[in-house]
Amino acid sequence: MGIPNDDTVSIERGKKSGDPWVITVNCPDKSGLGLDICRTILDFGLFISKGDVSTDGKWCYVVLWVVPHSSTYAVRWENLKERLVSFCPSCSLSFYYTPPPPSKSSAVYLLKFCCLDRRGLLYDVTHVLCELELNIERVKVTTTPDDRVLDLFFITDNLELLHTKERQGEAYERLRCVLGESCISCELQLADSHHEARKRTSSISPAVAEELFASEYSKKECHMQALSADLTLLKKAAVNVDNSLSPSHTLFQIHCVDHKGLIYDIMRTLKDHDVKISYGRIPEVTKGHRDIDLFLQQKDGKKILDPEREYFICSCLKMEMLHPLRVLIVNRGPDTELLVANPVESSGRGRPRVFHDATLALKKLGICIFSAEIGRYSASDREWEVYRFLLDENCEYQLTTTSARNQIVDRVRRLLMGW
Structure with missing residues (x-):
């Protein structure tokens, strides 16, 4: 009575080395299916080189040619296929008469580790979590005076297997490899339902919020965003x-x-x-x-x-x-703070891989992150996800100067935009 899952989504390797992979989705249509497909492709570190989309309101046919954004990212193609299949409505005839059941919220886990600080540590951990298909819902990073780092990651598992010993063992092994001998402790446990893993509202001054969430470009904003060349x-x-x-x-x-x-x-x-x-x-x-x-x-x-x-x-x-991503450097008391913001979908989901790319940009700039947080903020009649990084001033940039700040904003935004 229906089409097997193997026919719903197919992923084919390019004929020659370096050619795009071809993703084909052939299934009943539903509202937001194209968004689910594109979000997942972005989440797996892939770039859509070209594509075709067609639907008659009941059935859709999507063909996308994709390539990895970076050769350092290992794409789990079989996992990508399984994720795409999970978004596709049932191919049985009952689909047209029965709405799909509401999706259940994923369990939130707390990953807590303490280790000696080093440059690029936060990105290296984030990169591993992305490869493991673990979503970062919220993070709290703190550096102590004795150069130790206490990181709290509130995560969910796209594979819904983090409750198993095998999946936890895989996560521990990958994390210990990247943390090395600097690791002091590493724990993973189910977060309390009332815990602060929930999206926390960010506290941002009105002046900073006005500049960060402006609905149009202003001359001042263009200068602060360091986009004059673009x-x-x-x-x-x-x-x-x-x-x-x-x-x-x-x-x-x-x-x-x-x-x-x-x-x-x-x-x-x-x-x-x-x-x-x-x-x-x-x-x-x-x-x-x-x-x-x-x-x-x-x-x-x-x-x-x-x-x-x-x-x-x-x-x-x-x-x-x-202006899909907002980047700004501001003063936070005596410290220098980098803000990265992006709109949240109407479903409540944020943009994939922003934390990953922002920490990668700071690693390439040689700037250590003293602390980091993820929160939500409402402005311009919409909700935003806000990533906040307190920057360590022991770097080659004079963080108090406008020219240095513009250079940092420019480099971070270019990496986020894939330029």
Whole structure:
């Protein structure tokens, strides 16, 4: 009565070394399926080189050509397939009459370890957790005066196997390898249901919040974001709308500079505004730019004819092309703090791999992290995930100078954007 899982998702290696892998998803459609697929691909450290999306509202067919962002990241292709299959609705006929059961929240575990501090430690641990498919829900990192680090990671397991001794043993082994002889203790336990693993609200001053979450670029913000070299390219971002080519769909033609997670950002924005894709063509990047054609409908299956709604959706898409991740350096008392923020999906999920990429950027810059936190903040009628890093001033940068801060912001943001 249905299609086997092996036919629902297929992943094929490229014909030649270096060629993209081909991911094909062929299953019943559901709201947000494209977003789930793109989030998972981004979470596995993959870049979408091109793709095609087609659906009639009941069945969808998606083909994506992907390549790893980095040769140092080991992609678990079989695990990727299993994760994608888990998002696909049942192929039985009952799917059309029975809504899927609500998803259960994953158990939250507390990973606690103490070790001697060293440069790049936080990234190395984060990289291992990403490879193990362990999601970082929240983190608390503290450095003591005697150069010891106490790290608290609140994590969930994408494989839902962290309760087993085998899975815990794998995590311990990988962590001990990266921590080495500097490891003093390492513990993993189930977090209390009322514990602070819940998303904590960040306390940010109004002035910093206004600058970090601004809905439009300002001259001051451009300076602080250290993007002057990229502004000419970024200003070319455009969304053209055409209602004349299809009697039942609105065509959105998107032209912008490519960045890591661009397709995810587009899918997230459309999902948050109850807009669905009936057909989409994602060509390869040309001279650093993307030209994407999307035939869209509203949730009720009609074209987007309201000029105000059309303008609002276009504005939101442009903002995601220009400014999907916010990066800022501020003073936090006598200390220097790096802030990284990204919008949270309407489902409550944050953007994948932000903590991983931010810590990698700081490691490459040779800047040690004195403490780190992840929290949530509400601004501009939406929720944001905020990553906060107190920077150790014992580095080659004079953190009190504007030029040094701009260089750090620029390097961090470029790595986050995949430039």
